[in-house]
Amino acid sequence: MKKYCYGICFLISVAINILFSIHLYVGDGPNQEISCRSSLTWSEKAAAEAEAVAAISCSGHGRAFLDGSISDGQPVCECYGCYSGTDCSELSPGCAADANSGDPIYLEPFWMQNAADTAVVISGWHRMSYEYADDPMMSPELDKYIRKLHSVAGNAITQDRYIVFGVGSSQLLSAAVYALSSQNSSSPSNVLASTPFYHLYKDQTRLFNSKNFVYRGDTNSWQTNNTDVIEFVTSPTNPGGELKKSVTGGKTIHDHAYFWPQFTPIPGPSDHDLMIFSLSKLTGHAGTRFGWAIIKDKDVYDKVLNYIYLANAGISKDTQLRVLKVLKVAMKADGKPFFEFAYNQMSDRWNRLTSVFSKSTRFSIQPRHPLHCNFFHQTRQPSPAYAWVRCERQEDNDCAAVLKAGKIIGQSGSTLSAKDRYARLSLIKSQDDFELLMQRLTELVSLENHNIEMI
Numbered sequence: 001m002k003k004y005c006y007g008i009c010f011l012i013s014v015a016i017n018i019l020f021s022i023h024l025y026v027g028d029g030p031n032q033e034i035s036c037r038s039s040l041t042w043s044e045k046a047a048a049e050a051e052a053v054a055a056i057s058c059s060g061h062g063r064a065f066l067d068g069s070i071s072d073g074q075p076v077c078e079c080y081g082c083y084s085g086t087d088c089s090e091l092s093p094g095c096a097a098d099a100n101s102g103d104p105i106y107l108e109p110f111w112m113q114n115a116a117d118t119a120v121v122i123s124g125w126h127r128m129s130y131e132y133a134d135d136p137m138m139s140p141e142l143d144k145y146i147r148k149l150h151s152v153a154g155n156a157i158t159q160d161r162y163i164v165f166g167v168g169s170s171q172l173l174s175a176a177v178y179a180l181s182s183q184n185s186s187s188p189s190n191v192l193a194s195t196p197f198y199h200l201y202k203d204q205t206r207l208f209n210s211k212n213f214v215y216r217g218d219t220n221s222w223q224t225n226n227t228d229v230i231e232f233v234t235s236p237t238n239p240g241g242e243l244k245k246s247v248t249g250g251k252t253i254h255d256h257a258y259f260w261p262q263f264t265p266i267p268g269p270s271d272h273d274l275m276i277f278s279l280s281k282l283t284g285h286a287g288t289r290f291g292w293a294i295i296k297d298k299d300v301y302d303k304v305l306n307y308i309y310l311a312n313a314g315i316s317k318d319t320q321l322r323v324l325k326v327l328k329v330a331m332k333a334d335g336k337p338f339f340e341f342a343y344n345q346m347s348d349r350w351n352r353l354t355s356v357f358s359k360s361t362r363f364s365i366q367p368r369h370p371l372h373c374n375f376f377h378q379t380r381q382p383s384p385a386y387a388w389v390r391c392e393r394q395e396d397n398d399c400a401a402v403l404k405a406g407k408i409i410g411q412s413g414s415t416l417s418a419k420d421r422y423a424r425l426s427l428i429k430s431q432d433d434f435e436l437l438m439q440r441l442t443e444l445v446s447l448e449n450h451n452i453e454m455i
């Protein structure tokens, strides 16, 4: 009897070992994580090059890049504004703080902290074809992750919706105008937006100069009964950061570039006919040039897709691979580490900014209203990407010029179709840029109070 028992135990143990071995060497099938083999055959050199260039510190005030210029066989440091020298260590005294562009470098520290998970190695023969095996233009895997991302962030409904990728959301803005315009009508569709608004709506519509659509200006001054309207609804707005609804009742393009938890509380998922999102403001990868549209109607989807196909036969496959990699990291642990980091960054900048402006009567910034955020499960203040500054003194009717005299470069109100009494300051640039902005603002406000303080 004992011998019989030992025999059965031996057989069970052999079976378990076989199962473990199969699991170790074969894995769980196609969905397994790709395991790292110890002996790499062709990627080591590329990895060493990438690490070597990333290790160049540029004194923390610039970056060296693999595709940057080379001098004396060494990659050259590209210095942030106001810094110069071969290692970016020289700060030019009296340099103006440049808060003009919405270049979203504010998340660079997050990606440096997650260097190992976000590095991409691309083989020389990676996706040389125009097409994917199961889609001509878009990676089905990336489509899947974008839908998952919206369900994690709780900011958009994607079920039973179509998704189209574009070269940045900029390209999709004009594709959307084309797709919504009346292509058989004798009169063009009327393109409108509520001031202040992102300048590209007007500039692109005018550039394409189509007989099917024409830029008509501000929604508030549109008073005719003509219902053939295409309205850009920017929510949150650029520059103010407010959540907005359509005011015309016409066809809408919801530009949700900033509808992410770091910029605004997310009250619930957006469910509009045509919504556009941008990687640039979500993860900060503006240089990757990637955006996507979520579309309800099949006919509109076909038109947007056709536009992208005719414009550039789809989006770079290298870009799509990089976006996939970045989004996977952003979505780790249900997006908590990423969105917490991004939110803390923005809310810290807003705390410091409001403290400076609270001491001023000459300048004011937009009010912010707390709202419940379904992502953070808390009521939170918005922390918009831009400060919308109003110059309060009667004589200061060119606010950008007033700021410029104080060594601050902002965007004039008229660039955003508003009055020049306003100016926009970007809060999403690098930490260096933000520190200099704080310094210049403090100096300007201190002058006003005849009371020089240090921050």
Ligand SMILES: Cc1ncc(COP(=O)(O)O)c(C=O)c1O
Residues within 6 Å of the ligand: 102, 167, 168, 169, 170, 171, 198, 234, 238, 255, 257, 277, 278, 279, 280, 286, 289, 290, 291
């Ligand atoms: C409201 C808004 N929409 C779209 C864009 C364009 O973003 P992308 O980099 O995706 O083209 C921007 C960029 O600043 C923006 O502010």
